[in-house]
Amino acid sequence: MFLSRTGDRGRLKCDGEFHAQFTTVGPYYDELMQGVPYGMWVDYVELLLGIEGVRPQRVADLACGTGNVSFELARRGYSVTGVDISGPMIDVAGRKIAENENLRIDFQCQDLRSLTLPAEFDLAVCLFDSLNYLLLDEDLEAAFRGVHQILRSGGLFIFDMNSEYALETELFTQDNLFRNSALRYNWISQFSPQTRISEVEMYFEVHSDGALPLRFKELHRERAYSLSQVMDLLDRTGWQCHRNYEAYTSMRPGPRSERWYFVCAPKPTVTAS
Ligand SMILES: C[S@@+](CC[C@H](N)C(=O)[O-])C[C@H]1O[C@@H](n2cnc3c(N)ncnc32)[C@H](O)[C@@H]1O
Incomplete structure (x- = not known):
């Protein structure tokens, strides 16, 4: 799932374990896919x-x-x-x-x-x-x-x-860290030529008025066939x-x-x- 490569580069901080793919992001998925x-x-x-x-x-x-x-x-x-x-x-x-x-x-x-x-x-x-x-x-x-x-x-x-080609060239590395975005993300992918798997660390930050940002991270894996x-x-x-x-x-x-x-x-x- 490649979205646009926009915003500043940077890493969102988030402690703790990675959640499994498509678990914590579920409620925010549609917001993430707005431009799809x-x-x-x-x-x-x-x-x-x-x-x-x-x-x-x-x-x-x-x-x-x-x-x-x-x-x-x-x-x-x-x-x-x-x-x-x-x-x-x-x-x-x-x-x-x-x-x-x-x-x-x-x-x-x-x-x-x-x-x-x-x-x-x-x-x-x-x-x-x-x-x-x-x-x-x-x-x-x-x-x-x-x-x-x-x-x-x-x-x-x-x-x-x-x-x-898409996975080898790490097109998954992308972010949207614009300050006016309620849902900000920073994804970092790493492709292994040995396993042919792209492992993507996905960091998310959800902002809502008057509340501390909610932060979570998921680990996604895609295989290049x-x-x-x-x-x-x-x-x-x-x-x-x-x-x-x-x-x-x-x-x-x-x-x-x-x-x-x-x-x-x-x-x-x-x-x-
Ligand atoms: C990038 S999302 C695409 C979702 C949807 N097709 C869309 O266009 O928005 C990939 C989806 O594949 C699902 N998925 C991954 N492995 C699966 C499996 N073994 N069985 C069923 N669904 C799976 C995930 O849960 C996730 O919802």
Whole structure:
């Protein structure tokens, strides 16, 4: 999740242990993502669906976080199920659905590596580098197998991933320390060429009138997969990658692409005659 690189450089102080990723930040996630063009992302997904010539109805938003993609999809008429491993993120999504009762969204707390949804989806999406949070080949493989099982025949799986280039060049090192921001942050990433994992120390400071700032920190880890590793894992788990793009374009990924998009369908099954 790359945001803008703005503000002064500096380190926010915060004692104590790091919290697990997407726990303490849950209630502040939407404020953090204010500038993220979720509508444009869903436009792009719809463009990719148009290229494939499919019109899905039931959509699974995998690793949905606080449901920003789910809500965007539901507002466009899709029937959506959102799942995420983080209780605090799903709690926020659930509170938002209570304020939008007319939208058809079901939120559930589930691990992508052991999905237990019924096989009734026309489309599964997994956006904003959520799959990079799966650190082992086995994890990504388990997720790919699970998604396969929740699709109806003719279904599609569209996902994005941060590229190796993005994680190697530490694009996660970013901050917003502007004094007029109620939510300030300072993230420091370190990429290990050995493990191919980017470890990001995220420091946050929440300011509200008349109160001492609330400070907390989370440790996030994302794995850099190569394109060929992703393609191999897809192939091994029964997927055919129809198209692969540099995000939000119609171009093939290049060496400096920061984010990749994949449009995949289950491989056709061969029936014995
Ligand atoms: C960068 S956030 C993206 C959230 C959302 N897709 C969005 O666009 O705002 C990554 C999400 O992946 C979720 N996640 C990480 N590992 C997961 C797993 N094993 N199973 C389900 N969700 C997971 C996190 O809890 C987090 O909500």
